[in-house]
Amino acid sequence: MAIDKSLLTGSTTMLILKLLDETNMYGYQMIEELRKKSNNAFELKAGTLYPLLHTLEQRNMLTSYEETADNARVRKYYSITKNGRKHLKEKKEEWKAYTAAVNDVLGGASFATA
């Protein structure tokens, strides 16, 4: 199912932090990972990703380092900081509260608690 883009924008930060919470990655990897994990539902534009990564780095939620890949290209890896983990936790709580509220209004079982 294609998902309305505006639903994605608000939560991109959270999703990126979540990905990096598991392992360090470079930009291209993040987009691929996100696509795989969401069964192709999330198609994050690379053009949106990089400005976001750079902003998060300046806000001390991520740090980056460079590593030379097999094909001699230099890759910029990102890793989450303590600050970033804290932010992720807050965002998650926020998200849970939000989805629970939406589900309450829509009626039916609360999927968010699953």
Place this chain on the structure above:
Amino acid sequence: MQQPNKIAEYLEVVRQQIRWKRAQSPVLEEIENHIIDQKEAFMSDGLNEEAATARAIAEMGDPVVVGEQLDRAHRPRPDWPLLVMTATMLLLGLAIQIWIGPNHLNNGAEMFQKQIIRAGIAIPVMFAAYFVDFTIIGKYPKVVFFTLCAITLASYLFTGGSRATSTIYLLLLFPTAFAGFVYRMGNKGYGGLILCEVVFIIPAYFSIYAHNVSVFFLLCTTCLIILTAAVVNGWFDVRKLFAMLIIYVSTAVVLSIPFLVMSGGRYILNRLQLVLNPSLDPTRAGYIGTMIQRFLSHSQFIGEGLPISGYGGYSASQLLPAADTDFLLTYMIYRLGWIVLIGIIAIFTAFIIRAVLLCKKQKGVLGLLVSLAIISTFAVQCMVYIAFDLGFLLFPPVSLPLISYGGRALVTNMCLIGFLLSVFRTGNLVTDKAGVSVAKPSRFIQYDNGQIIINLKTK
């Protein structure tokens, strides 16, 4: 590397949106890598190169929008906390000069005016240093280092030989230049390490000729810190423990030479004894030490100290020479209480800790070494000054940065702080890419078979 024109065109449009020039290439490189990764993925899915490139670019999004977003993410920002602390120290220094003015034997108002003018010179110098691209130090370390040597030598020869006070302040710039030199010696192994030590001898000798043991101590400490940081970061590509041993053993051996020479050893021992116990000779060589002890023992926590008896009707500022420069802190502790010391230590510590935190975040070794050099130059001055004013007289103070009276010290320290802020402004964009540190830029000066070739065509 040749790249398809379409990618280059796309990147060019993105580049045009990013106003901060320094940020452009690292950012574009990342985007370019991404497009190539994406293109290769599409090609392995069966698309031909042209179609794969077109799709990879389309996936990236509108170059103008992407560029604008990147532009917003990359704006040069000064580190406001450090800038505010610098301004505070500068203003505090001026306020103290106003306060101390009327107590002077000389005309305090005129001295204050002079200090204001010097601050007026120091502030633009700081901003000029702030806008200088600090990587120059890493690109042309020899030019920077030896030009500084030449200027220092000239100032030593032309401004009064052994009492060369200008030389002292020029020497404060050496650790920063040394950091650039160490940077250039990256991956050069033990030879590079030894060369760094050899180069260090030049400023060390200057400081000895200028008869300034404090500057000598400052140079030794800061350069040791720089070399240690470089070795710990694996910069020389040598066995770390062994390299440390070389650095510290050679330093220890060189420093112990004066002790081994009989007369030198006795002189130093005498001096040390007097430093630790000035009452051995309270009216002559131990006068200052005795005076400081008296002042401090009569000081209170808050408020003016108890009157000191036994010295006739002389006021505190008359008993203590140079109350505005070398003994500013002792004088203020006596007049206003120990609280002053706590305040001064607090602001300097805050400045140093903030700077060290930012220094640790530097991505490139050059940024790390240069900022470390400046921070240690600043920190050693503070420590020497505070120790001296508390009665430890081994190292006569250079200055209490930005606070004690004196124009050259003020301008030099403001210049260093400006440069430090410059490192923190752009340092995150300067990384040591594989090969960059080893690749030689076009040489500015070349030595060839006894000839010196100056290449003016370098960028």
